[in-house]
Amino acid sequence: MFVFDPDFTFEWPVKVQLPGGEVTEFTGRFRMPEDEKDIFERVTGEDTLSMIDAARARLCKYWIGWSGIQVKDGGELPFSDANRQNLLKQRPIRMAVDHALFEALIGMREKN
Structure with a gap:
């Protein structure tokens, strides 16, 4: 039986x-967006820096945790808002998280 959960969460690989x-x-x-339209939400801003800030804020709404991120001295990086913000400051990570979220929501994976 299908049970609707408006707060549905899921895990997905981030490359x-x-x-x-x-x-x-x-x-x-x-976290699953409330509305399908949010999947295709355009990031807008007056300049590149404000667009990056908007992209980070958008991802913070949906990226709510992780596993498998190690710290340099050993151990796993715990999830926190501050750690998420630090990770999103790195373009390769921000782009990978955005791609993974989109890929999961539209049900399509890249071919290897």
Whole structure:
């Protein structure tokens, strides 16, 4: 039986391509947008910096956790708003999270 959950969350792989070509992966935990239209929400702003801020804010609404992100000295990076903000400051990570969310929601994966 299908049970509707307006606060549905799910996990999805996030593949980060670092400068130099290295690809690494972690698991992102996401919240389903309330409206399908939110999947295609355009990021707007007066300039590039405000568009980046808007993209980060948009992702913060849906990216609610992770596993598999290690810290340099060992151990796993705990989820917090501050850690999420620090990760989103890195363009490869922000782009990977955005791609993973979109990929999960439209039900399409890239071919290897």
